[in-house]
Amino acid sequence: MKYVFGAAPPVARLKPGNILDANSLDCFGNALQKPGDSFSLVKGDNPLTGPFYIEGAEPGDTLVVHLLDLQVDGKQGVGTFSPGFGAINATHYTPMLEKEALPEKIWFYPIDHAERTATFQALDSSYKVKIPLHRFLGCIGVAPANGEARSSIVPAEFGGNMDAPEASAGNTLHLPVNVAGALFYFGDGHAAMGDGEIAGSAIEVPMKVRLQFDLVKGRHTGWPRFENEKEIMAAGIYRPVDDAVRIAFTELVGWIHADYGLSELDAYELLSKVGKIHLTEMVDPNYVVVASVEKKYLPPKK
Amino acid sequence: MKYVFGAAPPVARLKPGNILDANSLDCFGNALQKPGDSFSLVKGDNPLTGPFYIEGAEPGDTLVVHLLDLQVDGKQGVGTFSPGFGAINATHYTPMLEKEALPEKIWFYPIDHAERTATFQALDSSYKVKIPLHRFLGCIGVAPANGEARSSIVPAEFGGNMDAPEASAGNTLHLPVNVAGALFYFGDGHAAMGDGEIAGSAIEVPMKVRLQFDLVKGRHTGWPRFENEKEIMAAGIYRPVDDAVRIAFTELVGWIHADYGLSELDAYELLSKVGKIHLTEMVDPNYVVVASVEKKYLPPKK
């Protein structure tokens, strides 16, 4: 199992246009299966499937990933609270002195494939409620630039652990190619997730995925971008959230200016009226914001 | 005109249950009316209507504001870019050395009341596009605690310039009462706004409003809260956005625990799966996040 986005021998090679059918373990390597299981069973977080070598991909190109289909591989998902990880508790990077920390907890979510729901079951009461599935990949990315290798816990310019619900079937993801073959990885399937992933986990599931790859030769992508028929979506990834927002919107203004022809100030003004901000997660080492706009508000593409 | 939330002689007194019909100027005091007008005409930002004294309101109570109806008062709105204000340019509180700053700009938005749209008209091209109206009050709040008086540019615990689209017809707002009579103010009507209000303005309009007031005696509200039939929504207001998110979600966890009976950890976990984050603005001196959850995911209210 791989736990790092970086240069490694590819597990398979694909050509642009090829379709990949593959699967991934859940973020705990499928180690948590039943009440009583504990984190000590987990060998590493976010095991990755890959890397896949995309023929012809060279640094400076853009890798295009069409997310064709994502299916939960199994009958339950898992959610966890782990001390030191989360948006409103003391963490590794926002440490606090405290008399006593919150304890480790695990929730299991039965999944009903027919009605496409997962069921939340409270630990401290008998309360249950159904949650509609929204399946996506928490981890999706390529080998980083400059010879770096990054933990599968980290999102950054190369994608990675973006925990973005935008990485779902029907959307297309653009990623920078930093090394020959791009070296594409994925993992960390999610059956559903709230904004911010605030307690530190989604409904974590193994996943069966169908993806198709393309290349845009000679076009560099600075930060990950999503697109579908209705929207263009630019990711900004850093800390604090303020900087993630700044990255996402300077990218989106630049995108609109370059591809749709509005001046930068007109694009800035228009986004101030119709732009959307999605804070996908505020728990990983970097935070992720997706800024988007509906295409119906933009001029025809140049 | 008043430009400060604070203790001042009331313009009128209302009893709980009373309905208030009143209007407000736009955030520029209606000074910008046609191409060629400039910021030098503006006497102050965010002129406020009020304060209104609510009979029986005492410190420690909660003021309940039902937003019954909001109508744009006029045929156009205005949007502006003002150097030193905005989410992705150098500002008063995030200053930067630069060779040359972006210039001041003003956009006018014709409003069609029948079809409920405003029209964006690009300054640097002939592009136009219609935007559906979503009418709300940018400024809504009460006199602050501890003898403070705060500029109508600032949002904080007392509400104020939250620029929250949640302050729209059909929603109810809960605010802390800090002084006798609460001293309620409103202003800064918006016809529509993107998340983050990133270039520094919404579609700014004069507004006609119908509000109804209630009191919850002896119940303190720490930060503003919105509610409607479908959702509960807690505001967090500070800088950086990270802290606004922390405030909003600790409030929401506490609200669910107190009123709906889930344990704090169960509430935290559930929100990690179905919670929503709305970054309403990232341009005012404090930033505003509204964290929310649909009631259908919660147990019956206690």
Place this chain on the structure above:
Amino acid sequence: MKYVFGAAPPVARLKPGNILDANSLDCFGNALQKPGDSFSLVKGDNPLTGPFYIEGAEPGDTLVVHLLDLQVDGKQGVGTFSPGFGAINATHYTPMLEKEALPEKIWFYPIDHAERTATFQALDSSYKVKIPLHRFLGCIGVAPANGEARSSIVPAEFGGNMDAPEASAGNTLHLPVNVAGALFYFGDGHAAMGDGEIAGSAIEVPMKVRLQFDLVKGRHTGWPRFENEKEIMAAGIYRPVDDAVRIAFTELVGWIHADYGLSELDAYELLSKVGKIHLTEMVDPNYVVVASVEKKYLPPKK
């Protein structure tokens, strides 16, 4: 007692050049005197002495405060830890879920005026150690601009609770005049303090002060500035610390450019080699950074 920087009837009027001898209570209103005393005795934090009306001061001028002499008024100081306040624990503006918060604590510091030391006495052991005195005013400022009134807990453009050790005898402080007479306040004497005031208090003491006032007519000061024979020092006050640093250094670059004639880029480069950063406190609602440079590195003043 006053707990707000704002417009209020002056307690005295002084002319430029006049010397003021006055005293202040400690930040707890002298309420904590002996082991066993608790926070319930405290009527308000940071009681202020003032306001003093400076004849001739008008908005747009700069008030010059020469700190001539500061003496601890009494034989002991006090330090406290208060849940919800501090740099490395959950706070009002950086809230965290926790199983159990740290408890309230009070330390008393005997002061030896002859040897100019205060003695730290551990609560959980018999350890004691002497700390050299460095006496300064935690609160020093004027009425804010735009009709605001701000809590004496808050530092901002008008000065206020800067907790800056630079507010000590021998230094001069420049503050913006926002209202007629400036309306000067002070309080919150400190006998000594570590950088960041991280646990939320200094060695808190009543103070006897001797100050002299001057005016620079028609010269606006954006943010507080300190100066002595050897250094120029610009304060930046906001959150996160990053923005406080940005404010302080853009101010310092501008100061060097305007008064000492270096180009902005030469000043920026020189500060990158010899500039100093002092994070005075990271516990109040806004954080305070003082950026400074020794005059020996600057060209002759223009």
Place this chain on the structure above:
Amino acid sequence: MKYVFGAAPPVARLKPGNILDANSLDCFGNALQKPGDSFSLVKGDNPLTGPFYIEGAEPGDTLVVHLLDLQVDGKQGVGTFSPGFGAINATHYTPMLEKEALPEKIWFYPIDHAERTATFQALDSSYKVKIPLHRFLGCIGVAPANGEARSSIVPAEFGGNMDAPEASAGNTLHLPVNVAGALFYFGDGHAAMGDGEIAGSAIEVPMKVRLQFDLVKGRHTGWPRFENEKEIMAAGIYRPVDDAVRIAFTELVGWIHADYGLSELDAYELLSKVGKIHLTEMVDPNYVVVASVEKKYLPPKK
């Protein structure tokens, strides 16, 4: 040349107690030598010397690096301003729309070894001033944990580009060992630097260094720590500065508690009175704070 901290074949092997004499290029690979040279000559930033394999070092140990001697290797240093890098201009991670960015600039600093000074020479005037040398290593660190490889621009738990003047002769640095042999690297010599390294560079120089290594077997170091006869110093490395401060002080409180026996709350209080904060740089992808206390304020080491 290596530009990454990570697992790589060692250039040499040393035993604990061994002394290493080696040298490093400046941060531009010595490419900028005279007026007229430009950044296009630079092949990569922060070339590293190493890695050195320390015999017996295993994950979970602490590597001890005694900085015995550092000498500037040459007769000049260089300082630069590069658009997109710096504390008070738009950057890669804090991007801003601007009409026109500041231009690239290079300053050369003649070094006088006898009087131990470097001379700042303004570009836009004839002003010159001498700056005392304080020689240190900007980059010093080991291979990261979890199979990561990190750019030599980045500081993190493994040390790296901390730009800490504490990495100077007479000080000892403790680093976590993450891989067999630790794999120690250094580079990026600085002849002098201001706090924050605000314009993005120090006085950049090639360096001759003499280092001695030791191991503390079985003792893990979470974040880099410095020590000398007079002080203990804990580094905190992240963004925003607030979090770097939180990391540094929770480390320092823990250090004092573990090695000097004060309770955590007594240590917190004592640091609030005598602790020091050094913001070494606010320009790299992560920011670095060193929190310190003089040993004279601590009980005898346990």
